[in-house]
Amino acid sequence: MCGISGEARFDGHSPDAAAVTRMTEAMRSRGPDDEGLFTDGWVTLGHRRLTIIDLSEAGGQPMVRDDLGLALVFNGCIYNYPELREELRRAGYAFHSTSDTEVILVAYAHWGERFVDHLVGMFAIGLVDRVRRRLILARDRLGIKPLYLAETPGRLRFASTLPALLRAGDVDTGIDPVALHHYLSWHSIVPAPRTVLRGVRKLPPATLRVIEADGRSREEVYWRPDYVREPADAGMDAADWRAAIGDALRAAVRRRLVADVPVGVLLSGGLDSSLIVALLAEAGQQHLRTFSIGFDSHDGESGDEFHYSDLVARSYDTDHHRIRLADDDLVPAVRRAVLAMTEPMGSHDVVAFHLLSEQVAQHVKVAQSGQGADEVFAGYGYHQPLVEAPRHGAAETFAAAFFDRDHDELRRIVGPAYALEHDASRDLLAGHLAAPGAQTALDAVLRLDTHLMLPDDPVKRVDSMSMAWGLEVRTPFLDQDLVTLAAHCPPEHKVAQGGKGVLKEVAREVLPAEVIDRPKGYFPVPALRKVDGPVRELVAEALQAPAARERGLFRPEYVAHLLAEPDRAEAAAGSNKLWQLGLLELWLQTHDIR
Secondary structure, eight states: OEEEEEEEEOSSOOOOHHHHHHHHHHTGGGOBTEEEEEEOSSEEEEEEEOOOSOOSGGGOSSEEETTTTEEEEEEEEETTHHHHHHHHHHTTOOOSSSOHHHHHHHHHHHHGGGGGGGOOEEEEEEEEETTTTEEEEEEOTTOOSOOEEEEETTEEEEESSHHHHHHHOOOOOOBOHHHHHHHHHTTTOOOTTBOSBTTOEEOOTTEEEEEETTSOEEEEEOOOOOBSOOGGGTTOOHHHHHHHHHHHHHHHHHHTTOOSSOEEEEOOSSHHHHHHHHHHHHTTOOSOEEEEEEOOOBTTBOSOOHHHHHHHHHHTTOEEEEEEOOGGGHHHHHHHHHHHOSSOOOOTHHHHHHHHHHHHTTTOSEEEOOTTHHHHTTOSGGGGGGGTSOGGGHHHHHHHHHOSSOHHHHHHHBOGGGOOSSOHHHHHHHHHHHSSSBOSHHHHHHHHIIIIIGGGTHHHHHHHHHHTTTOEEEOGGGOHHHHHHHHHSOHHHHHGGGSOHHHHHHHTTTSOHHHHSSOOOOOOOHHHHHTOHHHHHHHHHHHTSHHHHHHTOBOHHHHHHHHSOOOGGGHHHHHHHHHHHHHHHHHHHHTTOO
């Protein structure tokens, strides 16, 4: 797990090594253990290293194999690298390290651009083919590892974080009105390839981009599972699907143990993280380190789920760490979390993940986490009515349940310079849901959740906050084989038992019923959900700052309405909207974007 960066020039000038150095330095927290720089005429690569696999200097990056004519920077982990290494060794290749990084290099030498098909894991890759004078950029199938791009005439820069690109300079920092529309519509999500800034884009998940030395480029989506029933699965009943999903999840959990350092678990006490602990224990892991976080309660709303996490920890005899934080910890944590965000993120629990990661990183470098289970296995409330919805009605049902605001409201609240005539978010939604390869309305929405929304909400949140402390988080529910299998699973098995039915049946083999049948919980941070006290003051200050007034993202009368004390009926909705707008302005101001 690392931070990568690079610059390619297509205009005859040499890359700006100082700019690449600034980008790598901006990502020191992602790779606190080492750094490196490599130049090959028209391309310069930069790297910050977090040592997880092959702790020796031989595993350092940028990794160069002169005999193969290749150089590489890589962020992530290839879980099947031992098997690939043996396969490639039998094909006649020699290795000079025990790292997964070198396996990627040799895989490209052997399979060419199809090397990505053989990689099982999470990754963002920048690979220079020095013989063919090509730069290969690739991102993993579910977008777990980020890759940001800034292109200007004659130049391409890339980095693991958007702020790193800003540190290099010469970025168009104007606000993208379409991205703003998405942010305000979809719980702060801006799907790839856009970001909130006009001059920065994201390489989409499951995408390979090939850039020639003259600037020509092409992109390919190399993986896209269909959400349909397979003829080969026609004879499977509920028990068969439970067994198949259970086997795939067990394999996914085992895969994510590959490391030369200990691996812990972020244990919320919910079904998903508890199931990971149970399956690791079943696989023979003893005295597993587990971590839970809690906050002060407010107005009868509990700030922790320690009852359930303690129950799981006792059941499997884990080395459990209970982390309790007070409201006084939140305001400084909000500022630090905003600084760590690769993009603005309006979710309340982003701050909780930042604080949790800070504590966990003092004990382990790697942890498994339960992100993705709700999207893959239909765990949200809005999935339930989609079972009966007609295929053509998926967009209407989803929008009614998920959208924060409709297009008409957006036009009333954003400044005139950012108001769109067309409903960009509804258009993108309709296009994705109508695309072939999804059999039912629920299939189409789960595909949207997993492949468009998820990479830019929980996945991005966890990566940003954990890597701010040099902590690598692995997500077994986003294993490519498990996701493909779940895509083929009949929807009725997923929405059963109020959601995640097939997963709950797997859990009944290993978990106490109290954990499985409990009410669905979320990362509770009551003081942030209500946006009161010092947190409210922080948000108000950002929205009323001179930079915010000059930018004019939001109409002043709407901001004044949100900042006014709402009546009790409007309090929850108003607090969420206030937090969402305030976090965006706070992020822009933190990174001095004008």
